[in-house]
Amino acid sequence: MAEILANALRFHVQRLPAAETPGSGGAGGAGVPVVFLHGLVVDNLSSFYCPLALPLARAGHEVVLYDLRGHGLSERPPSGYDSGSAVRDLVALLSSLGLDGQPVHLVGNSYGGTLALHTALARPGLVAGLTLLEPPLSGPWVENMVDTLSVAALSLEDSPVPAELSSLRLRKAAKLTAIADALLNRTTLIDDIASGRTFTPADYAAVGCPVLVVCGEHSELVPGAREFVRTASRGTLRILPGLGHDVLKEPGGVLRESVLAHAAAVRRAAGAGALSA
Structure with missing residues (x-):
C-alpha cells in the first residue's frame, strides 16, 4: 500500500x-x-x-x-x-x-x-x-446513472445508517456507506457526470x-x-x-x-x- x-x-x-x-x-x-x-x-x-x-x-x-x-x-x-x-x-x-x-x-x-x-x-x-x-x-446510461445517484444521495443525506452499521460492527459496510454519502452529498460528482459529453x-x-x-x-x-x-x-x-x-x-x-x-x-x-x- x-x-x-x-x-x-x-x-x-x-x-x-x-x-x-x-x-x-x-x-x-x-x-x-x-x-x-x-x-x-x-x-x-x-x-x-x-x-x-x-x-x-x-x-x-x-x-x-x-x-x-x-x-x-x-x-x-x-x-x-x-x-x-x-x-x-x-x-x-x-x-x-x-x-x-x-x-x-x-x-x-x-x-x-x-x-x-x-x-x-x-x-x-x-x-x-x-x-x-x-x-x-x-447517453441514456448517463441519464439513468445520474437519476440513480441522485436518488441514492437523497436516501443517504442525514441518514443514521452508517452509525447503525458501525454499532453492529459491520465496519466495511459502514465505511462504504459513509464514502458513498460523502461523494454523493458533499462533492460535485453527480453534477460532473451529468455535464460530461457522450461518445460519438x-x-x-x-x-x-x-x-x-x-x-x-x-x-x-x-x-x-x-x-x-x-x-x-x-x-x-x-x-x-x-x-x-x-x-x-x-x-x-x-x-x-x-x-x-x-x-x-x-x-x-x-x-x-x-x-x-
Whole structure:
C-alpha cells in the first residue's frame, strides 16, 4: 500500500511487479504496464485484485491499481469529478510513478471503462491498449446513472445508517456507506457526470489501439458495445453468458483468460511497434 501525490492530491496506489516468465523478455517484455480504473462510488481498486490483477502480474505484466479521486482511500476533494480531471489525475499519477515515458494498457470496469476511453482519445500516445469491462458508452446510461445517484444521495443525506452499521460492527459496510454519502452529498460528482459529453461514432473511429470490450449477456450496455466494435478499427467484443453488469464475478475463468490473451497481444503489438520505429 502506498500514497502517491499526483495532480495536488493523495492517491492510494498498489503496484504489483511483473513476475519473470519465459515470455516476458525481449521486445515488448514487461514494458506495457497494465493500469486499472474501477467504477463509481462504492467501488475501489480491490475489486480487480484477485480476478485480474494478480493473474496479470503472474503472467509477466507490471500492474498498477489505484483508487480514483474521492474513492476508497484516495483524497476526496469537493470537486473535479469530470472526465478531464480524471485523465489529468491518471497522467500525473503515471508521472509520479515514473511511467510517463511509456504507453500503458488501461483496464476499466463500468465507469472506469468510460475514463479509459476518454484517456485514449485525449492522450493516444499514452495508451497502447484498452480493456473495457461493461463500459457505459451511450447517453441514456448517463441519464439513468445520474437519476440513480441522485436518488441514492437523497436516501443517504442525514441518514443514521452508517452509525447503525458501525454499532453492529459491520465496519466495511459502514465505511462504504459513509464514502458513498460523502461523494454523493458533499462533492460535485453527480453534477460532473451529468455535464460530461457522450461518445460519438467519430470518437470510436479515432481509437487506434487494440480494444477488448467485455459485456454480460444480459447487460443493457451490450448495444453500445456492439456499436463501438462496429466502428472502431481494432475493437473486439466478448459476451459472457449468464451475466449482467457483474462480469468481474464471472466464475469460470473466461474473463481472466480473455483479458490475459488481450494483454499479451497488446504487449506484442507494442514491442513490434518499438522495433519498427
